[in-house]
Amino acid sequence: MTVIALTEDQRDALQEITNIAMGRAGALLAQLMGSFVHLSVPGISLADASNISGTIAQTVGRELAVTAVRQSFSGTLRGEAMVIYDERGCRNLADLMGYEDEVGQATERELLLDVGNVLVGACLNGIADLLVSPLSYSPPTIIAENAEVDRLINPDQLTWDYALLIQVRFTLEIRDFTCHLLTLMPEESISQLKKALDAFMESI
Amino acid sequence: MPTPILVVDDSSIARKMLIKALPPAWDVEITQASNGNEAVAAYRAGKADVMFLDLTMPDMDGYAVLETLQKEGLNSFVVVVTADVQTLARERVRALGAAAFVKKPVDPASIEAVLREYGIKL
16 A cells, blocks of 8 residues: 555645646537536545445435446556546536437437547546656447446456546536546556656656 | 745645746745635735736635635736636636736746736846
8 A cells, every 4th residue: 555655746746737637628628518617626546446436426426327438548557537427417418519409319328428538538648748658548438327326336347456546527617517537547557657757746 | 126926826746837937037035825815815915916826726716816806906916827728717817807827737938928928027
């Protein structure tokens, strides 16, 4: 644990880098949705595999059914990113993007994937740029539809014990729409990340 | 006499990056604040002829700082320094009295440009 825990400076640097990256993602979302987007202060924590669902539920809230899009990334840093939409967010998405009629399930899924892809790309590329560590991505897939938050991840299928969890929240001002972007980086990536953060701090 | 300037950001790394990006020849006395409340206190103490202000902060954010300053007569040249690059964010902080808007990560040229644009002596 002590080896993978970030120092205070590393955490501060990661938070600032994430803040800058999510600013870009937020601006793209604002453009797509035609609304001002409120950005949260990024949350950074170390997540324990056995307790990961509880940690995510704490951020996202347990009351609502959620739909989630997942993408994995690789490069010097590897891990997974998830965009989680709550029920209302899903319902409002097509409408917000200018679709006037009721859209079918296929279109709705496509929009969820597209928006997820835009947010993950902008946010993680932003982090990767600042850390000079290019990433490549798998195509996004929907991993849950109207599911309970607790069911998003099956702890038995995880290949890691600890992962670094970065959480950011985008809230639209004009309509009821919130989505969460979660990034999980397993142990072996954390030491790479720490090195990259140290190099970043030395460069400033 | 050095110009009293205030650097407001919840991240110490971000404050360090900003301070390093200031024009080296500019004679300043730097105060740092890590949240909105500290910023307002330093402003009231006369330590902020120029204020570099982050927007996204826990507790009291940059918008709330600008609102407070406006109520108190806004006796400061405020440069908003933020990762929020939405056009509306820029318009909003201008409406709240900010003089300039610089996006993160800051680069020395953009800081110098806004200071010169407003005739601040460097």
